[in-house]
């Protein structure tokens with residue numbers, strides 16, 4: 001159940017020129033309820049911007065404290081926009097009104113043994129949450145991480161150390177020179193499931209790669225996150241719909257995670 005609450009900034013640490021990790025103190029129940037792939041609607045800057053902004057949960061933790069428990073949520077914030085800048089420039093103790101956790105989150109099948117995770121851009125935040133959750137259940141995890149350049153990749157120590165990390169950069173400055181989807185064919189027979197958080201162009205390429213597979217193994221199921229600009233985050237304004245094989249669905253309430261097969265992509 002989503003809750004409305006005031007979160008307080010614990011710290012905001014720049015990790016790249018355009019990325020800051022913001023740790024928020026939240027009610028313990030909120031941290032306990034968060035599922036990888038879920039997000040928060042976060043109101044920043046009073047009336048500018050007027051609408052709250054959606055942010056994925058990168059890490060949720062609970063810790064004992066005198067008289068009870070407290071929770072924290074880490075967000076990876078891309079700066080450059082008004083809301084993102086306001087959040088990244090916050091000081092310890094600053095309050096932010098929040099609604100969340102929202103959306104469905106990724107589903108992890110209890111029988112899964114191997115998972116291929118694909119992250120591009122700020123998709124790395126929920127994919128870190130998913131990797132940590134899967135690793136804690138004993139799942140072997142390979143993460144394919146895509147970025148324009150080496151300079152825009154999160155530092156490796158911020159990624160789960162038990163996961164195998166494979167990098168692709170568009171300019172070839174680190175790892176594979178090209179798209180993450182170029183690497184997927186190597187894992188179709190290895191993985192039980194594919195999880196992705198990436199732009200829709202990546203999903204189109206991923207679907208092509210999977211359709212081109214001619215081996216004996218069944219194609220693994222793919223759960224893919226969609227994004228749309230959001231106003232309410234609760235399925236009320238219908239401003240965030242996407243087309244699926246079973247009609248229009250809201251990204252905020254029906255998603256943001258959908259089976260790749262169900263998405264009607266441009």
Ligand SMILES: Cc1cc2nc3c(=O)[nH]c(=O)nc-3n(C[C@H](O)[C@H](O)[C@H](O)COP(=O)(O)OP(=O)(O)OC[C@H]3O[C@@H](n4cnc5c(N)ncnc54)[C@H](O)[C@@H]3O)c2cc1C
Nearest residue numbers: 053054055056076077078081082083084122125227228229
């Ligand atoms: C479910 C979901 C989870 C998200 N998780 C994260 C996250 O973990 N970290 C993060 O940095 N961002 C995340 N985003 C995107 C983030 O919400 C937008 O970048 C944000 O709304 C921009 O707000 P702003 O005020 O900083 O920028 P604005 O001044 O409003 O806009 C700055 C730029 O961001 C673009 N933008 C606006 N909305 C989106 C959007 N939904 N997706 C992509 N670009 C957008 C605008 O076109 C503009 O170019 C998420 C979006 C969704 C829908």
Ligand code: FES
Nearest residue numbers: 233235237238252
């Ligand atoms: S943001 Fe209002 S319905 Fe999704």
